Amino acid sequence: MTVNAMNMNDIKSAAMNACIVIPVYNHERAIVKTLANILPFSVPVILVNDGSNGDCSAVLEQLADQHPSVHLKVLEVNQGKGAAVKLGLQSALELGYSHALQVDADGQHNLADIPAFLSAAAGSPTMIICGVPQYDDSVPRLRHYARYLTHVWVWINTLSFAIKDSMCGFRVYPLASICQQLARCDTGNRMDFDTEILVHWLWAGGNIQNLSTKVHYPLDGVSHFLPGKDNWLISCMHARLFFGMLARAPLWLLGLRKRGRAL
Structure with a gap:
């Protein structure tokens, strides 16, 4: 069944007990x-206000008041995307949801793919369903090509593709699994989070399903990526992961080879 052919009952069934964290x-x-x-998909939403300014905070409060399916969580001081996602995931678990679809606020993600991602989660409920971007011409060229440096480091640090x-x-x-993972390992709170949590997940024996999704940059032209600070944090993250990989490599590589996942 194609995404466009899925009706609302299909979406709700595919969603299990899922929500969306933004x-x-x-x-x-x-x-x-x-x-x-997002609202037409009838999937509950958790908005996490990461210490936003007064105008944004007022908009978020208004949206939560207007829509019963929207929950608002607040970090009083900006702590970074990773910290906001962590709060959203922990809040989702406390609210009784089984799965959470992470979505960026700026409109870059193809929301028409929500049913496909939730369907994949329903079929593989213990896996992380991870988007693989298919960019259009709006993507900044430097950022697009710079991502490959992180890809290479991730392949090295996981000894896997x-x-x-x-x-x-x-x-x-x-x-349940990802919140246990967050409690066991120390991950970054800013732009380093998305990469670091996946590497730790794979190290712990978790599985990942990759799904292609279109990405458009961005709706309002606002980027919170700080080239100096965030590139430094990402570099430090790769260094931490590299030394962590060295400590795990002998036994972990043997396990990967048995499962046919090693480089």
């Missing part, structure tokens, strides 16, 4: 349209 930081214009495009793209923020998490 970290938000000063995207007061984009989040209105993003949420409007299992993770096709670790930076895409469009993915479904099995909540």
